[in-house]
Amino acid sequence: MKRIGILTSGGDAPGMNAAVRSVVRSCVYNGVEVYGIYYGYQGLIEGQIKKLTIGSVGDIIQRGGTMLYSSRSEEFKTEEGRKKAINQLKQHEIDGLVVIGGDGTFRGAMKLTEDGFPCIGVPGTIDNDIPGTDFTIGFDTALNTVIHSVDKIRDTATSHERIYVIEVMGRDAGDLALWAGLAAGAESILIPEVESDFDDVVEKIRRGHDRGKRHSIILLAEGVGSAVDYADRINEKLNVQTRYTVLGxxxxxxxxxxxxRVLASRLGAYAVDLLISGEQGRMVGIEQNKLVHHNIIEILNKKNHIDTGVYELSNQLSI
Structure with missing residues (x-):
């Protein structure tokens, strides 16, 4: 393993730069050349590849986003597109590839693995929806962003005695809404993994009103529906002032x-270690604070599950 490539793909996530830094410096430490592939899989097809050094990743550990930029590539989904990508890797004499991203990024790595090219996936997505790891890079930062926003909105909700429906990201996963709802003390949390009853939410609001509570925060995962529509339904049912916020x-x-930053640094270095030791077609992750790796194809065939204990606790505490 003389040359390793690295790319970021799909939605950006805070901590991706820390992972890039870790991969580059781990490669240099181990005497391996490292090449940055810009603009994800599309950049790989187009040959937007540049050698990286220690100085290339200086002062990026604290920056959000990704210095390698990101894009989505329809061309890479085709067999012809992947042939172009592999040809670029061969032309640059790259022996292995580290890909940082979420589900779509890993599916690209899986295809390259099936075509015989060594890849290691590093989970970077705010959705925290990748099986085989307790947490993904970016989730904790996004979680804190949501919590800070909810705290501010609660000040206004309290002052004006209003109900607020706050929509958070997460695609088809509810972790962001669930963890933020528990941490911010939301009265109701609606996630796609658990079927919710609108009448139960309304009843909880009524019970709170009966004991003198004049405001409520409802956390809605985007996979459940629209905060706009949900706020309108509450307004029609209770005839109370209901507002919505889409954090976006x-x-x-x-x-x-x-x-x-620590998670990204650990996973990035671990990915390099695996490639150097001859591993391929693996995804790195963290479970019970220990580094692990799994077959990337098997992982993508599994379904991610929420922590039911966290959901049950949130229900208990929001009575």
Whole structure:
């Protein structure tokens, strides 16, 4: 393993830069050349590849986003597109590839693995929806962004005695809404993994009103539906002032937390170690604070599950 390539793909996540830094410096430490592939799989097809050094990744550990940039590539989904990508890797004499991203990124790595090219996947997504790891890079930062926003909105909700429905990202996963709802003391948390009853939410609001509570925060994962529609339904049912906030892409940005910087650094270095030791077609992760790796194809065939204990606790505490 003389040359390793690295790319980031899909949605950006805070901590990706820390992972890139870790991969580059781990390669240099081990006497391996490292090449940055810009603009994800599309950049790989187009040959946007540049050698990286220690100085290339200086002062990026604290920056959100990704210095390698990101894009989505329809061309890479085709067999012809992947042939072009592998040809570029061969032309640059790259022996192995580290890919940082989420589900879509890993599916690209899986295809390269099936075509016989050594790949290691590093989970970087705010959705925390990758099986085989307790946490993904970017989740903790996005979680704190949501919590800070909910805390501020609660001040207004309290002052004006209003109900607020706050929509958070997560695609088809509810971890961001679930953990943020527990940490911010939301009265109701709606996630796609658990079927919710609108009447139960309304009843909880009524019970709170009967004991003198005049405001409520409802955390809604985008996979469940629209905060706009949900707020309208509550307003029609209870005839109370209901507002909505869609946090949107603010959740993806910002300087990564200490947890995300450390996680990214550990996973990036581990990915390099695996490639150097001859492993391929693996995904690195962390379970019970220990580094692990799994077959990337098997992982993508599994379904991610929420922590039911966290969900049950949130229900108990939001009575």
């Amino acid at each position: 892409h603010v959740q993806r940005g910002g300087s990564p937390t200490a947890n995300d």
